[in-house]
Amino acid sequence: MNEEFVAASLRALGHRTRLSIYRLLVKAGDKGLIVGDIQKVLGVPASTLSHHLAKLARVGLVSQGRRGRKICCCVDYDEMHSLIMFLTDECCTSVNLESEYAQDAA
């Protein structure tokens, strides 16, 4: 996770609609959500939604897979964990680092 990639990931999440999409997918859990269902919930035009999903997928935060003629979207938790880890380790005080070290110590 280099700085450029982290910035791109944060930028992907740093948009109202995309953050809503992401949180919706988190709520949906492992089985994910069909693009059409996301559209119904958020009321975004199909092409706009597709554009936003592509942006989330490009940085690996969301994965997509075809299921018949529908496409299922899923959160990639590893990616979010890496992101949170970066923010915690590289963008926080040593207070946080202490707790991490504590885990190592324990």
Added chain:
Amino acid sequence: MNEEFVAASLRALGHRTRLSIYRLLVKAGDKGLIVGDIQKVLGVPASTLSHHLAKLARVGLVSQGRRGRKICCCVDYDEMHSLIMFLTDECCTSVNLESEYAQDAA
């Protein structure tokens, strides 16, 4: 921390230069850094840097205070902690959702 504010904060960090600025300030620690010093390290024109700092300050990730004719910039760790907490609680695994479903089931 509502969704709109979180999106704005992520957007503020989702830019190469601004993420570099932020990390630089984290490294600097509690005493922070003078704008001019940030400029020397990153080699960004003064007006551009000022614009980026304003963007980080607007969402509270960075605070600025005048010290004589210089201006000192400091990371606001609470803000970053809130952000990380949001991502952890609202954008992570179903561990959280289970507890939600658990409420329904209970």
Added chain:
DNA sequence: ATTATGTTTCGAAAATAATAGAAATATCGT
């Protein structure tokens, strides 16, 4: 007061991102 220093605001250009309708693509059911 004047000058030097550090930073911001102004203003305008260039780059990037967001939006969405229409056409294209992929798959299913018949």
Added chain:
DNA sequence: ACGATATTTCTATTATTTTCGAAACATAAT
């Protein structure tokens, strides 16, 4: 093969962001 459904790609428009020089502003030193 054909029509229906789900989604993407194309294309264009509009909106936002980034960039940075020049001018303005604030403070300090003389």
